[in-house]
Structures are given as C-alpha cells and as structure tokens.
Amino acid sequence: MFEIGMTHSRIPRLARLIVLTSLFVGLSVGSLSQAEERPPNFIFLLSDDVAQGDLGCYGQQLIQTPNLDRMAAEGTRYLQAYCGTSVCAPSRSSFVTGLHCGHCPVRGNYEVPPEGQFPLPAETVTIAEVLKPAGYATACMGKWGMGFLDTTGDPLKQGFDHFFGYNCQREAHSYFPKYLYRDAQKITLPGNDGKRVGATYAQDLIQQDVLKWVRQQADNPFFLFYAATLPHGRHEIDDLGIYADKPWSLAQKSYAAQITRLDHDLGELIDLLKEMQIDEHTLIIISGDNGSSFAPNSEMGSLFDQANNGLRGYKRGLYEGALRQAAIARWPGHVPAGRVAEEPWAFWDLLPTAAELAGVEVPEACNTDGKSLVEFLTGGKAPEREYFYWELHESKPIQAARFGDWKAIRNGINASVELYDLSQDGGETTDLAPKHPEQVARALQIFQEAHAEDVNWPLSGKTKERVQSEKAAWAATRSRL
CATH class of the missing domain: 3.40.720.10 (Alkaline Phosphatase, subunit A)
Known part of the structure; x- marks a missing residue:
C-alpha cells in the first residue's frame, strides 16, 4: 500500500535501542x-x-x-x-x-x-x-x-x-x-x-x-x-x-x-x-x-x-x-x-x-x-x-521557509515564490518577490536542500495508491461512526 521511502535513520531497531541506552550520560x-x-x-x-x-x-x-x-x-x-x-x-x-x-x-x-x-x-x-x-x-x-x-x-x-x-x-x-x-x-x-x-x-x-x-x-x-x-x-x-x-x-x-x-x-x-x-x-x-x-x-x-x-x-x-x-x-x-x-x-x-x-x-x-x-x-x-522549513502534502504539495525575517511560500511546485518581510509585514499582505530576486533565489535553494525525496510524498502530488487508500479509509470510517 505504501513504501517506507525515507533515507533517515536506517539503523536496525535492536541496534538502535542499544545505542540509545548507551547514550545516557x-x-x-x-x-x-x-x-x-x-x-x-x-x-x-x-x-x-x-x-x-x-x-x-x-x-x-x-x-x-x-x-x-x-x-x-x-x-x-x-x-x-x-x-x-x-x-x-x-x-x-x-x-x-x-x-x-x-x-x-x-x-x-x-x-x-x-x-x-x-x-x-x-x-x-x-x-x-x-x-x-x-x-x-x-x-x-x-x-x-x-x-x-x-x-x-x-x-x-x-x-x-x-x-x-x-x-x-x-x-x-x-x-x-x-x-x-x-x-x-x-x-x-x-x-x-x-x-x-x-x-x-x-x-x-x-x-x-x-x-x-x-x-x-x-x-x-x-x-x-x-x-x-x-x-x-x-x-x-x-x-x-x-x-x-x-x-x-x-x-x-x-x-x-x-x-x-x-x-x-x-x-x-x-x-x-x-x-x-x-x-x-x-x-x-x-x-x-x-x-x-x-x-x-x-x-x-x-x-x-x-x-x-x-x-x-x-x-x-x-x-x-x-x-x-x-x-x-x-x-x-x-x-x-x-x-x-x-x-x-x-x-x-x-x-x-x-x-x-x-x-x-x-x-x-x-x-x-x-x-x-x-x-x-x-x-x-x-x-x-x-532557516525554518515546512511542507505539506494535502490537496497539492506546498512549501514555505523562514530565513531571518524573510518568509517565502510556494503554493505548488509550479507556482511562483511569494516573499514577505515579517519584520514589517507580519500579515503577509505585500509580496516583495519582484523587488528581491536574490531572496527568492535563496528561498528556492532552501526549498531544494530542505526537501528529502520520499516515494510517499512526491512534490508532484498524491500518488494513485494514496488516493485509493484515503477513499477506502474514509468509507470504512463512515460505516462505523
């Protein structure tokens, strides 16, 4: 149904627990x-x-x-x-x-x-x-x-x-x-x-x-x-x-x-x-x-x-x-x-x-x-x-990063980067991306380096398997509630 595609922390569980126990200092x-x-x-x-x-x-x-x-x-x-x-x-x-x-x-x-x-x-x-x-x-x-x-x-x-x-x-x-x-x-x-x-x-x-x-x-x-x-x-x-x-x-x-x-x-x-x-x-x-x-x-x-x-x-x-x-x-x-x-x-x-x-x-x-x-x-x-970094994989994958007082958001992999100065505009009302291409470039760099590829969470959107799984899951829940 799904694959464990993360590259993080691939230590076998028993060995990992031994390591954890040995780290008490x-x-x-x-x-x-x-x-x-x-x-x-x-x-x-x-x-x-x-x-x-x-x-x-x-x-x-x-x-x-x-x-x-x-x-x-x-x-x-x-x-x-x-x-x-x-x-x-x-x-x-x-x-x-x-x-x-x-x-x-x-x-x-x-x-x-x-x-x-x-x-x-x-x-x-x-x-x-x-x-x-x-x-x-x-x-x-x-x-x-x-x-x-x-x-x-x-x-x-x-x-x-x-x-x-x-x-x-x-x-x-x-x-x-x-x-x-x-x-x-x-x-x-x-x-x-x-x-x-x-x-x-x-x-x-x-x-x-x-x-x-x-x-x-x-x-x-x-x-x-x-x-x-x-x-x-x-x-x-x-x-x-x-x-x-x-x-x-x-x-x-x-x-x-x-x-x-x-x-x-x-x-x-x-x-x-x-x-x-x-x-x-x-x-x-x-x-x-x-x-x-x-x-x-x-x-x-x-x-x-x-x-x-x-x-x-x-x-x-x-x-x-x-x-x-x-x-x-x-x-x-x-x-x-x-x-x-x-x-x-x-x-x-x-x-x-x-x-x-x-x-x-x-x-x-x-x-x-x-x-x-x-x-x-x-x-x-x-x-x-x-920096701080976020992504979210719901209707479509979206990304955001905060570096200093700059906040960058990309509402979809093919969307333009929006840029805000939180020190002056905490409500994110004025997109400054056209005026600060160097900060947009930095945001794109963060988006790339902070995102680890994972087969379950592609930036291209939901996999067919995930869509089918979610439909079946909600149907099963409605029958129980």
Missing part, C-alpha cells in the same frame, strides 16, 4: 541543580486545533480560559511558536521525531483502511525512545494518528509504555465514540452509538487516565504526551455550561465549551502536580497543532476572531496564521513568569530540548533538525539557525 545539565535527584518531568499538552485567538491570554474575550491565562502569568507565552505543519498527523510527527516536514516520514494526513494513518517507520527514533535511557516513564493519551496498532507506527513500538485514547484520527472526529484503545486493547463504550444521547464523553475517560497515570509516577521521571482532541472535529460537548444561554449557534456554543473544558482539564492536571509536590519539578508546554483553524468569515472565525493577531491564513496553508500557534510554557522556578517572547521556535526543537533536560545526548540516528530550547525556556536567547 547523567543528569548534570546546566539548567538542573546538582542537588536535584532526577531530571524534570516533561508534559507536552497538544490541543487539536486550539489557536492563539481562542485564549484569553492572547486576547480572546468571549471564551473563558482562566487556567491557561494563569499558566501564562506563571510562565512564558510565545508569539512566534511554530507547529510542525498545519494539519494533524505531520504536525505531531514532527514533534515526536524532531524533524521538520522536509525530512519527517509523515508529511500529510495519509489515511489507511480500515483504520489508522500512515505509520512511522520502524527505524524512527522518537522523543519517547530518547528519554527512556534516562529512566523516564512514557505515555501518550488522547489522539495518536501516526500508525495503527499492528503497524510499525504503533505507539507501543515507538517508545511509549502506555497509550489510551483514539489510535485513528478519523475516529477522533466523534467525542462519543463506540470504542477507544487502552494500549493494544479495544475498549468498547457501552451505550455509545456515535451520538450524544446517553453516551460517554471520550474526554472524561482520557482525562481520568491521564490523572491516574501521573499519580503512578510519583517516584519516576516521566514524559507525558497529552494529545487532547479538544476542540477538533465535530463540535460536540456533554455540557454547554456557561455558554448554554449565549445568543450563538449550537456549534459556536459547543466550540467555546470545548475550549473551556480543555482549560478545566489542564487546571486539574496542574492541581494534581501540586498535590503530589512535583509541580516545581515539571515542565509543561501547551500548544495547538496548527494556527487558526477557521477562515475569518466562517461561523467560528467571525464570532471568535481567531485571526485577532493580524496574521494571514489558517489550517492547511503555510502562511503565518496557519503556522504560529498558541504556546505557553510553565516550570516554576525555571521558566520566567509573565514573560512574553517573540523569538521563533518550532515543534522539531522539543526533542533536543527534552534530551538536554534529561541529560542524554540526541542520538545521531535522530538526524534532528531541532535546536535545544533550554536556554531560551529559562530566560535566555532563542537558538540561532539558518
């Missing part, structure tokens, strides 16, 4: 005190589709997010944090692999029948595998979307000790699903028929599993990838709460309630860390997997004004509005409180960041495109780099 990183007995816990809460414009700390006035606002006040809020790319599977794959989407084995939402997505290859080195030699317990709860349970992309084959939630992101469109997965076991939800009446709200079970697992880690350093489905997919909620009487559509009320539910569950998690007295020993980063999700004139976009940051574009594009997402870091005593940072960073930076905090070297097999953010997170400067 202790805990004496600059950001950690000599007196600390273990490296910090790391929680990455990835909200599916939450945008800067959805949160009070970024200016939202209609949706209440008191815990996220408090997290921003107690930590650092980022204005130019970039996702891996602007749809689900490749964005989270960029995070777990530390690769931008010119190198990442997943570069689009490639649906596979009867359930699941294009799998991470067996030779992939994930953030979970990097952390395990340092003694970390690892878990993913929420939505996986990087390979079904009988494939090489199974989370339990990619360094995670525990998984609970939706394996398949198509199934995650329903918040009242017929089943979820606990590790490799399908958990049927009695009474759930894909509808709201009398059904179990999936987020209830996911949150319960998160809290239960964290409680079990009192004596272990842990890495939690909390891949929350809120507020993506169908805008379904079991309780409209404070929005029930708003003069809005049901979808708008539900969306606002989903955001506030996400905020509530984050608050519960932070409260648990405090109860366990590990709050000051835990770095939490929350973000969305893309920027704005809705067009400005859409039902959601017009009411909630996701584009209130003045940025152009939204999900499935590569303009700044699609790539910059809500991002907040909190680690009491380490991450500065009340800081608002404008320096850019990207998802692929989080793997080397976690490695430095854990006191392990990033294995050469990772071939990571990222830079450690430890100095930046703790109040210093962001790492210098030559």
Whole structure:
C-alpha cells in the first residue's frame, strides 16, 4: 500500500535501542541543580486545533480560559511558536521525531483502511525512545494518528509504555465514540452509538487516565504526551455550561465549551502536580497543532476572531496564521513568569530540548533538525539557525521557509515564490518577490536542500495508491461512526 521511502535513520531497531541506552550520560545539565535527584518531568499538552485567538491570554474575550491565562502569568507565552505543519498527523510527527516536514516520514494526513494513518517507520527514533535511557516513564493519551496498532507506527513500538485514547484520527472526529484503545486493547463504550444521547464523553475517560497515570509516577521521571482532541472535529460537548444561554449557534456554543473544558482539564492536571509536590519539578508546554483553524468569515472565525493577531491564513496553508500557534510554557522556578517572547521556535526543537533536560545526548540516528530550547525556556536567547522549513502534502504539495525575517511560500511546485518581510509585514499582505530576486533565489535553494525525496510524498502530488487508500479509509470510517 505504501513504501517506507525515507533515507533517515536506517539503523536496525535492536541496534538502535542499544545505542540509545548507551547514550545516557547523567543528569548534570546546566539548567538542573546538582542537588536535584532526577531530571524534570516533561508534559507536552497538544490541543487539536486550539489557536492563539481562542485564549484569553492572547486576547480572546468571549471564551473563558482562566487556567491557561494563569499558566501564562506563571510562565512564558510565545508569539512566534511554530507547529510542525498545519494539519494533524505531520504536525505531531514532527514533534515526536524532531524533524521538520522536509525530512519527517509523515508529511500529510495519509489515511489507511480500515483504520489508522500512515505509520512511522520502524527505524524512527522518537522523543519517547530518547528519554527512556534516562529512566523516564512514557505515555501518550488522547489522539495518536501516526500508525495503527499492528503497524510499525504503533505507539507501543515507538517508545511509549502506555497509550489510551483514539489510535485513528478519523475516529477522533466523534467525542462519543463506540470504542477507544487502552494500549493494544479495544475498549468498547457501552451505550455509545456515535451520538450524544446517553453516551460517554471520550474526554472524561482520557482525562481520568491521564490523572491516574501521573499519580503512578510519583517516584519516576516521566514524559507525558497529552494529545487532547479538544476542540477538533465535530463540535460536540456533554455540557454547554456557561455558554448554554449565549445568543450563538449550537456549534459556536459547543466550540467555546470545548475550549473551556480543555482549560478545566489542564487546571486539574496542574492541581494534581501540586498535590503530589512535583509541580516545581515539571515542565509543561501547551500548544495547538496548527494556527487558526477557521477562515475569518466562517461561523467560528467571525464570532471568535481567531485571526485577532493580524496574521494571514489558517489550517492547511503555510502562511503565518496557519503556522504560529498558541504556546505557553510553565516550570516554576525555571521558566520566567509573565514573560512574553517573540523569538521563533518550532515543534522539531522539543526533542533536543527534552534530551538536554534529561541529560542524554540526541542520538545521531535522530538526524534532528531541532535546536535545544533550554536556554531560551529559562530566560535566555532563542537558538540561532539558518532557516525554518515546512511542507505539506494535502490537496497539492506546498512549501514555505523562514530565513531571518524573510518568509517565502510556494503554493505548488509550479507556482511562483511569494516573499514577505515579517519584520514589517507580519500579515503577509505585500509580496516583495519582484523587488528581491536574490531572496527568492535563496528561498528556492532552501526549498531544494530542505526537501528529502520520499516515494510517499512526491512534490508532484498524491500518488494513485494514496488516493485509493484515503477513499477506502474514509468509507470504512463512515460505516462505523
């Protein structure tokens, strides 16, 4: 059905795990005190589709997010944090692999029948595998979307000790699903028929599993990838709460309630860390997997004004509005409180960041495109780099690069390069390509060198096999929902 065509990381899995284990080098990183007995816990809460414009700390006035606002006040809020790319599977794959989407084995939402997505290859080195030699317990709860349970992309084959939630992101469109997965076991939800009446709200079970697992880690350093489905997919909620009487559509009320539910569950998690007295020993980063999700004139976009940051574009594009997402870091005593940072960073930076905090070297097999953010997170400067790069393989492959304050976009392999000066034009309104051919030439050079050829992700467009696979996958899903 598909080929594993990446040239990265072709070390046999057993040998690679031996290499990973041998790379544990202790805990004496600059950001950690000599007196600390273990490296910090790391929680990455990835909200599916939450945008800067959805949160009070970024200016939202209609949706209440008191815990996220408090997290921003107690930590650092980022204005130019970039996702891996602007749809689900490749964005989270960029995070777990530390690769931008010119190198990442997943570069689009490639649906596979009867359930699941294009799998991470067996030779992939994930953030979970990097952390395990340092003694970390690892878990993913929420939505996986990087390979079904009988494939090489199974989370339990990619360094995670525990998984609970939706394996398949198509199934995650329903918040009242017929089943979820606990590790490799399908958990049927009695009474759930894909509808709201009398059904179990999936987020209830996911949150319960998160809290239960964290409680079990009192004596272990842990890495939690909390891949929350809120507020993506169908805008379904079991309780409209404070929005029930708003003069809005049901979808708008539900969306606002989903955001506030996400905020509530984050608050519960932070409260648990405090109860366990590990709050000051835990770095939490929350973000969305893309920027704005809705067009400005859409039902959601017009009411909630996701584009209130003045940025152009939204999900499935590569303009700044699609790539910059809500991002907040909190680690009491380490991450500065009340800081608002404008320096850019990207998802692929989080793997080397976690490695430095854990006191392990990033294995050469990772071939990571990222830079450690430890100095930046703790109040210093962001790492210098030559460029950021994105590509996305949806209806047609598109590419973008940021080098300095220049941003280049090519909306198709045969399209002209657009060029913007982000220092003067963050909204990408004025194409400067005709006036700066030397910068266009630099962009084309980046597009060429940053894109590794892969048989599954040709810049010419979707393969026939992928088109057939996706049609069959969605047909199978519709029959189950």
